[in-house]
Amino acid sequence: MRASDAERERVAEALREAVAEGRLDMEEFEERLEKTYKARTHGELAPLVRDLPTPGVRTPAPAAPEASGGVDWPSRIGGEATSRGAFAFWGGFGRKGTWTIGRKFTAFAMWGGGDIDLREARFESAETVIRCFTIMGGMGVTVPPELTVRVRGFGLMGGFGDKATGEGTPGSPRVTVTGFALMGGIGVERKQRKAAKRGLGGTPRKELG
Template sequence: MTSRPPNPSPRPAPSGELRASHDDRETVVEQLRDAAAEGRIDLDELDSRLEQALKSKTHAELAVLTADLPRPDSFASQPPLVLEGGLYGASRGPGRWEVPGRVIAHAGVGGVKVDFTRVECRLTEVAVEAYGETSGVTIVVPDGWAADTSGMDPGIGGLTDKTTPDRLPGTPLLRLTGAGGVGGVTIRHPNRWERRKLHSNPTQD
């Protein structure tokens, strides 16, 4: 009795021809919605691309729909921004600055303030590590941004969260971790004085 030769192993499909999953399609849908919220594509084009995304069966078909849009992970891969309060304090903002995927703030004796009110952030999430230490950390976010503070240790100084849960489309979620220390950590939207300054000079760099 002669044995049959083994069946040849199937060749792996090129990455673009791999079948797309529900999660793959949903990721592209979210990216398209964010692009529309940022004004990169208009509503008619959004509807057209969303329809194609939901019908796409391969990674290649999905890739065509976002080929002319910034990659969400291009900013997430940047080195973290580290702010050290030291003796005299440190701050970032309120001018325009490029937001990486991770921000680390050590208050030290002088304290730290991180102001996101004038930034243009293309990330869906930003990780912020805040350590209140002696003088505290203050984080200011625009209206429409939301924060998840469940991973924060309030410490002696405590955590003060004055943000609203109403997150607008196309805005990032701040995931706040760290420890309040003695000085505490505060995350909030702009106060009255900061709003007045924003309205009087909306294009400040």
């Protein structure tokens, strides 16, 4: 949900009170304040005051584990991006594991390929756009079943596959995958997270499909 100017100002006031009470030092206060005024959504505001008393500040209630498919989305939204793009020329690239994707991520592959795996990733923003471009190459984007995804790419003498468009669980980030494939292929598909495959007791589950 988009944040209003009034909500940003309430968060800023909570930060000012926190630094006055000694809960934050000046460096951390200035860093959080800057992020507050740049925030566009509740998902970006919530982490800035999660560890502070914030009376009167409306932040999204965390979804129950059952409702969110066992994913703690609030803890995975916010923070500095570790990658905002990827490039491959006569080679390949991979982004997987517990990396943090930028709010805008651009990937390009020419005579090469790449993999973008969001199953264990963190998100700089609750709204993320992934732009994929390939020329005579291939690229794959893997997302978990709990993530909200829209795919809007196209192919020219190639293909832009979509097996992932759909709504995620409450509180999930919203990811848009766009771009084009020229004499190549880009595919977007859903796969279970490794932890979900193993199940709560560590026993592997059989993946459907």
